[in-house]
Amino acid sequence: MGFLYAHAVLMCIGFLFLLAGFVIVRFMKRRVWRLTIHKVCGISGASCAVLGFCAVFLDIALARGQHLSTPHGYIGIIAVILAIAAPVLGFMQFRAGQLVKVIKGLHIWSGRIALILMLINIILGLSI
Numbered sequence: 667m668g669f670l671y672a673h674a675v676l677m678c679i680g681f682l683f684l685l686a687g688f689v690i691v692r693f694m695k696r697r698v699w700r701l702t703i704h705k706v707c708g709i710s711g712a713s714c715a716v717l718g719f720c721a722v723f724l725d726i727a728l729a730r731g732q733h734l735s736t737p738h739g740y741i742g743i744i745a746v747i748l749a750i751a752a753p754v755l756g757f758m759q760f761r762a763g764q765l766v767k768v769i770k771g772l773h774i775w776s777g778r779i780a781l782i783l784m785l786i787n788i789i790l791g792l793s794i
Contacts, residue, residue, distance in 0.1 A: 669725035673718045674791065677742075680714030681784040683707045684749060688781060708753040708777070715749040715784075738790045741783055748780035 687707030694700045719742070726733055734740055755773035762769045 669721045673722035676718030683711030745783035752777035
């Protein structure tokens with residue numbers, strides 16, 4: 667049961683980091699430090715999401731349960747993939763050359779969708 671609690675805590679912390687990164691980059695445009703904090707929040711949020719995924723994977727494996735047996739699991743996989751993709755795309759946009767607009771758009775929308783899916787999944791997870 668310890669891994670399950672670790673999963674919940676890590677996913678909530680990851681969501682909060684990603685949310686903080688979004689709020690900072692969106693609403694503090696005149697701050698010199700905003701992109702640095704945005705980057706730190708994105709990497710921290712994605713790292714917490716990956717660790718939370720690992721924790722629940724271990725918990726289910728040790729209990730000999732079935733992975734991906736609820737919508738919570740499927741939404742979670744997509745949210746973690748997008749949470750990883752957002753910082754990767756964020757780094758790529760500065761080295762993209764002609765594709766900068768496309769990659770920047772993918773970065774923005776992968777982050778937004780990850781946040782929405784994580785919020786939905788936190789609510790769904792409360793009923794499991």
